[in-house]
Amino acid sequence: MTAASRQNKLVLEGLSKRYGAFTALEPTSLSVDDGEFLTLLGPSGSGKTTLLQMISGLTEPSEGKLWVDGEDWTFRPVNQRGMGLVFQHYALFPHMTVAENVAFPLQMRKLPQAELRSRVDETLKKVQLDAFAHRFPKELSGGQQQRVALARCFVFRPRLILMDEPLGALDKALRENMQMEIRRLHKEYGTTVVYVTHDQEEALVMSDRICVMNHAKVEQLGAPHRIYADPETLFAATFIGHSNVLTGKRLSMDDRTAVIRTPSGDFRGAYTARDRGTEKVALIVRPEQMRLGPPPDGEYDGVTGRLNDLVYVGADTRLLVSLPDSTEIMLRHDPATGAMPAIGDQVAVHWAKSAARIVS
Ligand SMILES: Nc1ncnc2c1ncn2[C@@H]1O[C@H](COP(=O)(O)OP(=O)(O)OP(=O)(O)O)[C@@H](O)[C@H]1O
Ligand SMILES: [Mg+2]
Incomplete structure (x- = not known):
C-alpha cells in the first residue's frame, strides 16, 4: 500500500x-x-x-x-x-x-x-x-x-x-x-x-x-x-452473460495462449493473468463469437454436433447444439446470413481462436 x-x-x-x-x-x-x-x-x-x-x-x-x-x-x-x-x-x-x-x-x-x-x-x-x-x-x-x-x-x-x-x-x-x-x-x-x-x-x-x-x-x-x-475465472465467465463452456485438460501453454483437449477436439485460447497452470481447465466462447459452418482456416477452431433446438428472439435465432459428449452450446444465428438448419441436423460450428479464453 x-x-x-x-x-x-x-x-x-x-x-x-x-x-x-x-x-x-x-x-x-x-x-x-x-x-x-x-x-x-x-x-x-x-x-x-x-x-x-x-x-x-x-x-x-x-x-x-x-x-x-x-x-x-x-x-x-x-x-x-x-x-x-x-x-x-x-x-x-x-x-x-x-x-x-x-x-x-x-x-x-x-x-x-x-x-x-x-x-x-x-x-x-x-x-x-x-x-x-x-x-x-x-x-x-x-x-x-x-x-x-x-x-x-x-x-x-x-x-x-x-x-x-x-x-x-x-x-x-x-x-x-x-x-x-x-x-x-x-x-x-x-x-x-x-x-x-x-x-x-x-x-x-x-x-x-x-x-x-x-x-x-x-x-x-x-x-x-x-x-x-476477458473473464478471469469460470465463475466470472458464467455469472456475467452467457458462456459456452468446454471442459478438458491443458495440453500445452506458451506465453499467452494454451491448448485444451476436450472430448470434441483440441482448442486454443488466451489464458488469463490469474491462470495457476492447473491441468483441469475450461474453454470459454461467448455465443455471439460462434458461427455456423466449418472453420474457414487455421485461425479458427470448430466442433460438430446435433441441432437440438431453435429459439426465436426477435432479430436473431438462438441455436442449441449438443456435442457428442452431451455438452450443450448456444450460438446466435441471423437467418439473413445463411440457410437455417433444421432440428436434428448435424451442424458444424466455428469460432476465432482469438475469441476463446481459457480459465482454470
Ligand atoms: N452476523 C452473522 N453471523 C454469522 N454469519 C453471518 C452473519 N452475517 C452474515 N453471515 C454469513 O456470512 C455470509 C455472507 O453473508 P452476506 O450477508 O454478506 O451475503 P450476501 O452476499 O449479501 O447475500 P444476499 O445476496 O443473500 O444478501 C453468509 O453465509 C451469512 O450467513
Ligand atoms: Mg446481502
Missing part, C-alpha cells in the same frame, strides 16, 4: 470478516475512485452485504483497514462517517411526510431553514415527487417510497453512498426506471457509489466497474465490458 493509493476515495486493505470459525469475507483489497460507481455482484451468501456493512461502519472488520479520502476509518463510528445509506427495505419515517423525511438529514446537520427548503424542493423534483411532498409514506406505492429513500440519501450530498439491493422489492419495469434514475443522480452529483446487487443485468447497466464475488472472495474486478470479454 503506497501513500498515493490512499488518495482514492475508498481503499480496502485486507479487510475480512469472520464469525467464529466461519469466514463471511476473505481478506479483500480494492480501491474505489472518486465519483466512481462500483457494484458488488454475486450470488446469495457471497459476502456482498458483509463488505458493504464494514464500509458503512455497521459491522466491525476482523482484520484489515479501511481508508476514506486518505484517512483511516477502520474503527470510526458509523454516525461520524456521514455516508448515504439506502437498503432494500427503505426505512422511511411513517409519521413524517415525504418532505419531512427528505428534510430529516438536513435538520440533523442543522442547515438554515431557507436552504433546507430549497434543497428538499430541488431533490424532490429530481426524483419527480414534488407533487407528493405532503403525503405520508403509506400513501405511496413501493416505487415512490423507494424514490423518497433515494431523495433522502442524495439530499445531503454525501461523499459516499452505499446501496444494498435498493431495487430488490420493485417490479421489472420500475426497477429499470429506477436504475436510470440512480445513474442520473450519481452523475449529476458526482457522488461515489458502492452498490450491491445479485442481478447481473442491473450491474452491467449501472456500473463503472463490477466486483464479482463468490464464496466470500472477489473473483474479478473490472469494467463490465472487460469482465465480459
Whole structure:
C-alpha cells in the first residue's frame, strides 16, 4: 500500500470478516475512485452485504483497514462517517411526510431553514415527487417510497453512498426506471457509489466497474465490458452473460495462449493473468463469437454436433447444439446470413481462436 493509493476515495486493505470459525469475507483489497460507481455482484451468501456493512461502519472488520479520502476509518463510528445509506427495505419515517423525511438529514446537520427548503424542493423534483411532498409514506406505492429513500440519501450530498439491493422489492419495469434514475443522480452529483446487487443485468447497466464475488472472495474486478470479454475465472465467465463452456485438460501453454483437449477436439485460447497452470481447465466462447459452418482456416477452431433446438428472439435465432459428449452450446444465428438448419441436423460450428479464453 503506497501513500498515493490512499488518495482514492475508498481503499480496502485486507479487510475480512469472520464469525467464529466461519469466514463471511476473505481478506479483500480494492480501491474505489472518486465519483466512481462500483457494484458488488454475486450470488446469495457471497459476502456482498458483509463488505458493504464494514464500509458503512455497521459491522466491525476482523482484520484489515479501511481508508476514506486518505484517512483511516477502520474503527470510526458509523454516525461520524456521514455516508448515504439506502437498503432494500427503505426505512422511511411513517409519521413524517415525504418532505419531512427528505428534510430529516438536513435538520440533523442543522442547515438554515431557507436552504433546507430549497434543497428538499430541488431533490424532490429530481426524483419527480414534488407533487407528493405532503403525503405520508403509506400513501405511496413501493416505487415512490423507494424514490423518497433515494431523495433522502442524495439530499445531503454525501461523499459516499452505499446501496444494498435498493431495487430488490420493485417490479421489472420500475426497477429499470429506477436504475436510470440512480445513474442520473450519481452523475449529476458526482457522488461515489458502492452498490450491491445479485442481478447481473442491473450491474452491467449501472456500473463503472463490477466486483464479482463468490464464496466470500472477489473473483474479478473490472469494467463490465472487460469482465465480459476477458473473464478471469469460470465463475466470472458464467455469472456475467452467457458462456459456452468446454471442459478438458491443458495440453500445452506458451506465453499467452494454451491448448485444451476436450472430448470434441483440441482448442486454443488466451489464458488469463490469474491462470495457476492447473491441468483441469475450461474453454470459454461467448455465443455471439460462434458461427455456423466449418472453420474457414487455421485461425479458427470448430466442433460438430446435433441441432437440438431453435429459439426465436426477435432479430436473431438462438441455436442449441449438443456435442457428442452431451455438452450443450448456444450460438446466435441471423437467418439473413445463411440457410437455417433444421432440428436434428448435424451442424458444424466455428469460432476465432482469438475469441476463446481459457480459465482454470
Ligand atoms: N452476523 C452473522 N453471523 C454469522 N454469519 C453471518 C452473519 N452475517 C452474515 N453471515 C454469513 O456470512 C455470509 C455472507 O453473508 P452476506 O450477508 O454478506 O451475503 P450476501 O452476499 O449479501 O447475500 P444476499 O445476496 O443473500 O444478501 C453468509 O453465509 C451469512 O450467513
Ligand atoms: Mg446481502
